[in-house]
Amino acid sequence: MSAIITILYYFMLGFFSACFIWNFRKTKDWQQEILYLIILLPFLLRLFRLK
Amino acid sequence: MSSTASALIILVAITATYLLARLFRLSTELSLFSAALSGAIIGGYGIPARHLAEGAMTYLDICLIFLTATLFMNLLQAAGGVAFAVRAILQKFYRRKFILFLLLTLLLLIPGALTGAGSITVLITGSLVAVVLRYMGLPDIKIAAIIFIIAGLSAAAPPVSLWAMLTAAGINMPYVGFFLPLLIPCLLGALFTIFILGWKAQPVDLEKALAEIPVPPEKMNWWRLGLPFLVFLALILAGRIFPFSFPILGLPLIFALTALTAYWLSPVRLNLWKISLKTADQLLPLIGTLTCVGILIQIMTLTGVRGLISVSVVTLPAIIVIATLFLTLPVSEAVLMWGAAPVLGVPLALLFNTRGMNPIVALAGMSLIWPLGDALPPTAIIGRLTMEVVGTRKSYYQFLKQCLIPGALIILLGMLMVIFSHKLSFLTVF
Amino acid sequence: MKLAPGRFRKIIIVVIFFVWFILSGQSFYQSRHLKEPLVVGEELFQVKRLSDYFPGINGSFNDAKIYILGQNKNGGSILILGGAHPEEPAGRLAAWLIIENVRVKKGRVLVIPTANPSASTSTRPGGAYPPDYSIKTPWGEQKFRQGDRWSNPLDQWPDPEVYIHYPSRQQLAYMDIRNQNRTWPGRPNGTMTEKTCYAMTQLILKEKIDLVIDLHEAELQYPVISTIVVHPKGQDIAALASMMISSEEGFNIGVEFSPEALRGLSHREIGDHTPAIPFLMETPEPFLDATRGKTDQELLLTGKDEFVMKAGKHGLLFEKLDKNGWPIDVRVGRHLSSIIQIIKVWTESNADRPILIENVPHYQDLIKNGIGFYLKDPSKAESGRVFYE
Numbered sequence: 042m043s044a045i046i047t048i049l050y051y052f053m054l055g056f057f058s059a060c061f062i063w064n065f066r067k068t069k070d071w072q073q074e075i076l077y078l079i080i081l082l083p084f085l086l087r088l089f090r091l092k
Numbered sequence: 093m094s095s096t097a098s099a100l101i102i103l104v105a106i107t108a109t110y111l112l113a114r115l116f117r118l119s120t121e122l123s124l125f126s127a128a129l130s131g132a133i134i135g136g137y138g139i140p141a142r143h144l145a146e147g148a149m150t151y152l153d154i155c156l157i158f159l160t161a162t163l164f165m166n167l168l169q170a171a172g173g174v175a176f177a178v179r180a181i182l183q184k185f186y187r188r189k190f191i192l193f194l195l196l197t198l199l200l201l202i203p204g205a206l207t208g209a210g211s212i213t214v215l216i217t218g219s220l221v222a223v224v225l226r227y228m229g230l231p232d233i234k235i236a237a238i239i240f241i242i243a244g245l246s247a248a249a250p251p252v253s254l255w256a257m258l259t260a261a262g263i264n265m266p267y268v269g270f271f272l273p274l275l276i277p278c279l280l281g282a283l284f285t286i287f288i289l290g291w292k293a294q295p296v297d298l299e300k301a302l303a304e305i306p307v308p309p310e311k312m313n314w315w316r317l318g319l320p321f322l323v324f325l326a327l328i329l330a331g332r333i334f335p336f337s338f339p340i341l342g343l344p345l346i347f348a349l350t351a352l353t354a355y356w357l358s359p360v361r362l363n364l365w366k367i368s369l370k371t372a373d374q375l376l377p378l379i380g381t382l383t384c385v386g387i388l389i390q391i392m393t394l395t396g397v398r399g400l401i402s403v404s405v406v407t408l409p410a411i412i413v414i415a416t417l418f419l420t421l422p423v424s425e426a427v428l429m430w431g432a433a434p435v436l437g438v439p440l441a442l443l444f445n446t447r448g449m450n451p452i453v454a455l456a457g458m459s460l461i462w463p464l465g466d467a468l469p470p471t472a473i474i475g476r477l478t479m480e481v482v483g484t485r486k487s488y489y490q491f492l493k494q495c496l497i498p499g500a501l502i503i504l505l506g507m508l509m510v511i512f513s514h515k516l517s518f519l520t521v522f
Numbered sequence: 523m524k525l526a527p528g529r530f531r532k533i534i535i536v537v538i539f540f541v542w543f544i545l546s547g548q549s550f551y552q553s554r555h556l557k558e559p560l561v562v563g564e565e566l567f568q569v570k571r572l573s574d575y576f577p578g579i580n581g582s583f584n585d586a587k588i589y590i591l592g593q594n595k596n597g598g599s600i601l602i603l604g605g606a607h608p609e610e611p612a613g614r615l616a617a618w619l620i621i622e623n624v625r626v627k628k629g630r631v632l633v634i635p636t637a638n639p640s641a642s643t644s645t646r647p648g649g650a651y652p653p654d655y656s657i658k659t660p661w662g663e664q665k666f667r668q669g670d671r672w673s674n675p676l677d678q679w680p681d682p683e684v685y686i687h688y689p690s691r692q693q694l695a696y697m698d699i700r701n702q703n704r705t706w707p708g709r710p711n712g713t714m715t716e717k718t719c720y721a722m723t724q725l726i727l728k729e730k731i732d733l734v735i736d737l738h739e740a741e742l743q744y745p746v747i748s749t750i751v752v753h754p755k756g757q758d759i760a761a762l763a764s765m766m767i768s769s770e771e772g773f774n775i776g777v778e779f780s781p782e783a784l785r786g787l788s789h790r791e792i793g794d795h796t797p798a799i800p801f802l803m804e805t806p807e808p809f810l811d812a813t814r815g816k817t818d819q820e821l822l823l824t825g826k827d828e829f830v831m832k833a834g835k836h837g838l839l840f841e842k843l844d845k846n847g848w849p850i851d852v853r854v855g856r857h858l859s860s861i862i863q864i865i866k867v868w869t870e871s872n873a874d875r876p877i878l879i880e881n882v883p884h885y886q887d888l889i890k891n892g893i894g895f896y897l898k899d900p901s902k903a904e905s906g907r908v909f910y911e
Contacts, residue, residue: 042339043713047679049345050156057159060372071531072119076380078539079125082546083149083383090676091547092149092644095815095828135816143650145546150647153680207683251693252683261695262812263744266784267684268692328683335686336709340699342680386648394650396815396829403813403829407836431648438812442743443838 051088058084098135099400105134106388106397110470120470121380128388135395147390150431151382153344157207158378160347162215163371164320167351169219170367171358172308173317178223179305180314186296189228193290196221197242197282204246205278206328207343208254210463210474211378213243214481222482227301229294232484237494240478241285241502244463249278251332254430255459259437265451269520273456276519277505281460285498311359320354374480381473382429389431398435406439410447413440414510418503421458425465429473432462450513452520457509464499467492553653554643554674556667557910560618560635561898565591565626569909575728576721578710583640583677584718587909588725589633592626598875599630600733600865601726601798606702606788608642608669611655611822612805612853613737615666615893619858620882622898628869629877632729636911637736638702638718642667644674650817657823657850659894661902668822673700678714688712690785698786703736703802706791719791726796732875733868734800736788737857739807742830742839749776750860751802753793759871760801763863771859771885775803803860805853806841823850855888 058081065077086092109130113123128147132140168174185192200221204213218239225235248255250271260267327346330338341349355362392398405420406413413420424432437458444454467475472488479491509516525533562569568590573580604617617635624631636642645651645668656663675681678700685699686692688709698704700715708720726734733756740747752760760777768774780789780800792800808814808830809822815829825848834843862882869876883896900908 046339046341046345049348050342050680053156053160053344053348056368057156057372060368063369064372064376066532069528071535072122073376074532074535076119076121076376078535079121079148079387080155080376080379080383082145082539082543083152083155085543086145086149086547086550087152087675089547092145092550092676099815141542141545142549142653145542145550146645146647146650257684257695261698264746264784266692267694268783331682332684332686335682335691336688336712340680340682340713343683345680389648390650393648393817396817399813399815399827399829403832406813406838407832434648434812439743439833439838442745445745446838 054084054088058088095396096400099396102131102135102395103397103400106131106392119377120472121377121384124381124384124388124470128384128391131388131391131395131397135391137394140394143390143394144387147387148383150386150389153342154209155379155382156344157209157347158211158215158375159371160344160351161212162375163368164347164351164354165215165219166367166371167354167358167362168317168320170362171316171354171360172306172312173354174220174223175306176308176312176317177220179302179308181224182227182296182298182301186298186301189293189295192224192228193286196224197286200239200242201246201249201278201282204243205249206252208247208252208257210243210247210466211477213246214239214474214478218243218478218481223305225290225293227296228290230290230292232482233486233490233494234289236478236482236484236491237498238286238289239482240467240475241495241498242282243474243478244466245278245282245460245502247463248274248459250274253459255433255437255462256455258430258433259441259455262434262438263441263451269452269522270456271522272519273453273509273516274459277456277460277509281498281502281505284501288498289494309359316357316359319357320350323353324350378473378477381471385429385431385471389428402435402439405436406443410443413443414507417458417461417507417510421461422465422468425462426468426471429466429471432465444510444513448514449510450517450520453513453516454510457506457513460506460509461503464495464502467495549653553645553667554676556654556665558666559664559900560909560911561622561900561903562589562907562909563591563622563624565624567591567593567630572718572721572725575724576710576717579717579721582714582717583643584638584673584714586634586636586639586718587911589621589635591621591624591631591633592629594626594628594630597629598732598868598872598877599632599729600735600877601632601634601729601731602861603634603637603722603734603736603788605636605642605669606638606736607671607738608636608638608667609646609651609671609810610739610807611666612739612807612850612857615657615850615854616737616857616861619854619893619896620861623896624882625880627878627880629875631877631879632731634722637722638673638715639911640673640677640714641671641700641702642669644670644676646670652819652822655819655822657894657897658892659897659899661899664894664897671701672697673702673715675700687786688716692785694786703738703788704786706786706788707795723792723796726792726798731796731798732872733864734788734792734798735861735864736800736802738802738804739810739853740804741810741812742806742808742841742843743811743813743833745840746778747804747806747841748774749778749804751778751780751789751804753780753789753800755793756799756801759799759864759867762867763860766863766867767860771863773856773859773885775856775860801864803857805856806843806848807853808843808848825849825853851888851892854893855883855885858882858888859885
């Protein structure tokens, strides 16, 4: 059961990472662009099981 | 060069960069990030990719909680649940101000008390309470102050008070005995706040209110509205009552399941993807601040600036340390957020312990004061969030002015608990 | 084809992002997978794993290695735990030196140098720890992972919003569910960290362990420091050992009894749930203090810090700190000499279950020669004698 829960967490990370990337593509404000990638970094580091 | 001199130079560089960045109209979040970068460069570390990334990881779980909790509230709102609840509350209690205030205080205290995060209160019940208070004739700026202060107290309230928990863990003390020392002042403070700021509230003009509040979809009912909340409560309680047989879900998953329940029960068809994108957009400043604060704390620790601040505070004479808690605690919260607990809370709790005070009551008193810092710049994270949720267009200064009186009362309560911690030891029964 | 300025900007930002992601990711990957060679001495009888005692941990990152030294089952048995909190390096290094050097004349010595392997692969967000540290030896440098206090979230995620300890139901901070010194005696169907403790409890029961020594370090602002914390059933041994340490080893160490109110700790739960007598030892590690200055490998290994010293001048520390700091050789030496004396006292009062060991460097040896002197060169070791942690 705990393995399934952990997988669901990785799924959540993937889902919200996709949201960040989508919004990054759409936004025209350069500050928002940088900020979206800053907040994306921890999500991707965990998603790829690096940290 | 001595450690003090080098840390001081780096601290000056960090502060100057932050101010300069703000002057050049960079957002708070990017200014914090630039300040961290300059700290690392002046400290002789260049651009330390690993440390910057590690700092960014600090609040990953909390970011996930914010995302899933806000997604839930946005889904509920889109389904017409919020409008339905507000109409129902007004219809039932529109004439009884006292009961309405008690009910609203409770509604505001519960989410934060269960999760340890004031922002959850703001996001989950804040918008609903704001609408009700608005129909009681209170100006938006007062409403924002009420929600902000009680949300802060809800975060400090038991069972989960992150400041107390993190500090207790830092000094290897079990998180036991905190229930009453946290509950009593939080309840008192919350009631003070709503009655002081809301004393001019009028009985609701029901007809006018009902005409203005959007009409929820016809099929919306108490079940569709209440079931997601019941799912949330049931999952939290199951973990508490059956900790050894119920799987550990964690708050993000609990909120995600709550959100899915709201989605399935919605009487109208909702676009999950669009609402999720809106949620991410809405939370960008909040999550951005959390991430950049994490990065800044990492760089401050790396370069010794964190040590300089922490040692400067705790080596002041004990009487001055206590007398300045009203300043140091909110300011540390404003800069470090929960990071204030390990940086300042741990040495302070140990200091109080060596001076023969009761560390549990003293820590509970400090936990009351800390959340007030969430209204202060540079981060002002919950303050800004509350303003946004309430939708007020007044200046941030006006908001702070409203928080002043209840804030001062809460600080006084917290300080008295620290000073008389020894005499209040009888509160630490469970 | 011409790119719009907004598009061009986005590409630049993405490129910078990927450089950051790759550089940091590579660093995290390397520290998680850094192999630390350990050259076993002549006394090695067997290397087992925790899953040999509790199959439920098989395949998990925390299926730690147990080095069984000596095979005289009629004598007594001691279990030494290093790295329950890997951010406290003196514990792991002391365990290392025992495995590489000890000669067991009577009884058995079981050592787990990395009791929480998962925690040894991570560093604390916000803590600014170095990824690793190196010890100088006559044959070069040996690198060790820095590690953290808590198990790596890559191996155990998510945390609950509050951690309820098994079986006492005491409430503890949420992240302490990944703290190996809060999850004793463990739970067979619990989290990875709880299962690790459960496996070690099974090991203690099945191997009929008499003494358990859990090696730690503490910040100087924490009152439990430079001390042996012992379960009440071992108070005589600890008190006598402390006296012997003062008279024979050249330093002082206190004794404290394990408080009943604080649950999940090895010195309490092992004593309550097994016949073994648990001891927990703390040496001073200024690197852990909240008031510490620049956080780096030098502070970790020398224990010299201006800010922590300043806190000391204001009476805020429970252990002295001067310009000599607390070098790692001193901290490891304290652990080793304390272990030697506890074993000696045990054997004197339990002649039917003796443990006799030789060739473990004492406190004074380490001060004179340094840790590196006693670390073995893996490149010159016989085949089959090198293991990796």
